[in-house]
Amino acid sequence: MEKLKIAGGYPLKGTIKVSGAKNSAVALIPATILAESPVTIEGLPDISDVQILKSLLEEIGGNVTFENGDMMVDPRSMVSMPLPNGKVKKLRASYYLMGAMLGRFKKAVIGLPGGCHLGPRPIDQHIKGFEALGAKITNEQGAIYLRADELRGARIYLDVVSVGATINIMLAAVKAKGKTIIENAAKEPEIIDVATLLTNMGAKIKGAGTDVIRIEGVESLTGCKHTIIPDRIEAGTYMILGAAVGEGVLIDNVIPHHMESLIAKLREIGIPIETGDEQIYIGKGEQLKAVDIKTLVYPGFPTDLQQPFTSLLTRAEGSAVVTDTIYSARFKHIDELRRMNANIKVEGRAAIVNGPVTLQGAKVKASDLRAGAALVIAGLMAEGITEVTGLEHIDRGYSNLVEKLNGLGATIWREKMTEEEIEQLKN
Numbered sequence: 001m002e003k004l005k006i007a008g009g010y011p012l013k014g015t016i017k018v019s020g021a022k023n024s025a026v027a028l029i030p031a032t033i034l035a036e037s038p039v040t041i042e043g044l045p046d047i048s049d050v051q052i053l054k055s056l057l058e059e060i061g062g063n064v065t066f067e068n069g070d071m072m073v074d075p076r077s078m079v080s081m082p083l084p085n086g087k088v089k090k091l092r093a094s095y096y097l098m099g100a101m102l103g104r105f106k107k108a109v110i111g112l113p114g115g116c117h118l119g120p121r122p123i124d125q126h127i128k129g130f131e132a133l134g135a136k137i138t139n140e141q142g143a144i145y146l147r148a149d150e151l152r153g154a155r156i157y158l159d160v161v162s163v164g165a166t167i168n169i170m171l172a173a174v175k176a177k178g179k180t181i182i183e184n185a186a187k188e189p190e191i192i193d194v195a196t197l198l199t200n201m202g203a204k205i206k207g208a209g210t211d212v213i214r215i216e217g218v219e220s221l222t223g224c225k226h227t228i229i230p231d232r233i234e235a236g237t238y239m240i241l242g243a244a245v246g247e248g249v250l251i252d253n254v255i256p257h258h259m260e261s262l263i264a265k266l267r268e269i270g271i272p273i274e275t276g277d278e279q280i281y282i283g284k285g286e287q288l289k290a291v292d293i294k295t296l297v298y299p300g301f302p303t304d305l306q307q308p309f310t311s312l313l314t315r316a317e318g319s320a321v322v323t324d325t326i327y328s329a330r331f332k333h334i335d336e337l338r339r340m341n342a343n344i345k346v347e348g349r350a351a352i353v354n355g356p357v358t359l360q361g362a363k364v365k366a367s368d369l370r371a372g373a374a375l376v377i378a379g380l381m382a383e384g385i386t387e388v389t390g391l392e393h394i395d396r397g398y399s400n401l402v403e404k405l406n407g408l409g410a411t412i413w414r415e416k417m418t419e420e421e422i423e424q425l426k427n
């Protein structure tokens with residue numbers, strides 16, 4: 001087991017390159033199950049979610065190679081092997097195996113997913129969609145059993161705007177008989193990316209990226225080559241980090257249009273920003289002023305950047321209200337930031353950040369992926385040494401984090417934990 005050590009308080013400068021999008025990757029990989037010949041996905045991030053999905057595809061009989069970010073999946077020998085427990089619990093996106101296996105085999109047994117603990121994360125809208133397509137679904141001892149004699153297109157209105165449900169229903173519907181219409185669909189860029197792969201495989205999908213998606217079922221799908229989009233949440237994390245401790249940071253391999261809500265908020269707080277075709281330059285802000293943020297579905301401010309943004313707000317003058325409308329309990333990082341001298345209180349679904357304060361290095365624990373990102377940013381801002389544990393969360397979503405940050409001049413390294421430290425962590 002390892003921990004991160006960060007010597008904070010030094011300015012960062014230079015170029016940082018963004019990897020492929022985690023939330024696309026984790027849907028594109030299961031989508032390959034639907035093809036009848038090999039699929040290649042280029043530019044995947046080197047993160048544990050990708051590695052686990054690779055081994056789950058191998059468990060059901062797929063032949064998979066993954067080298068230098070390019071994954072080749074040969075799905076021809078796959079079978080509908082039950083995946084009731086184990087690895088599926090290590091990530092949220094294992095739920096996409098339900099839609100993809102239902103679409104290909106008309107049956108699947110998949111354990112309930114894991115992922116970040118951010119309050120309740122039901123999958124009732126996924127189930128509602130599968131049932132509308134004709135599947136019979138039961139929940140037995142923590143695993144979901146899905147079976148259909150035939151999948152038929154249907155009109156499905158989502159009661160909650162859900163990224164996962166939108167993509168999962170797309171996966172199950174592309175080979176269903178007839179037309180499926182998903183209303184009140186989520187509009188995140190990752191949904192367009194998955195629709196692009198499926199379309200290149202031969203699917204007929206219209207409207208991905210809007211709130212109505214129309215799918216005309218096809219008989220079969222074939223392999224193709226697809227390049228993943230850049231990770232807007234990783235890019236956003238580095239933009240916030242550049243705003244917090246940068247003296248000129250260039251974010252490379254980013255789609256500026258995906259970052260509009262964050263760019264607006266960073267400008268409001270006092271950070272000079274320039275955008276190019278695939279790059280964003282984060283200049284040095286002098287006196288930052290507190291701004292409120294409220295997380296919303298895309299194109300609103302992303303909940304996945306709420307925690308990192310909170311670290312930045314500790315540097316800003318005044319009082320800022322951070323409201324998370326997507327998750328009820330995405331504030332586990334706040335106690336850890338308080339250990340570092342932050343002045344923040346949580347009231348219901350809002351955190352009130354009072355600044356500016358000078359953060360102090362401390363021993364802190366990442367409770368989830370973006371809490372980890374928030375603590376890394378705080379560690380770089382803080383005076384002294386910060387130790388971050390819970391790296392298994394950070395490794396789910398940040399490819400080569402240490403190398404990338406060292407490239408900007410940060411002093412950050414991984415260190416083996418002692419037996420005593422591991423024992424303390426359990427208590």
Ligand SMILES: CC(=O)N[C@H]1[C@@H](OP(=O)(O)OP(=O)(O)OC[C@H]2O[C@@H](n3ccc(=O)[nH]c3=O)[C@H](O)[C@@H]2O)O[C@H](CO)[C@@H](O)[C@@H]1O
Nearest residue numbers: 023092093120121122123124125126160161162163164326
């Ligand atoms: C792997 C992946 O892509 N994860 C992202 C995805 O998660 P995920 O797909 O799990 O998030 P959703 O968009 O589904 O969830 C949004 C909200 O809807 C609720 N809900 C969702 C589904 C459902 O069936 N019933 C229901 O009530 C959730 O509890 C949550 O409050 O989108 C989230 C919101 O942008 C991001 O934080 C996650 O990083």
Ligand SMILES: C=C(OP(=O)(O)O)C(=O)O
Nearest residue numbers: 092093115116304369370
């Ligand atoms: C919440 C997140 O991930 P997941 O849905 O995979 O748990 C995230 O990426 O911030």
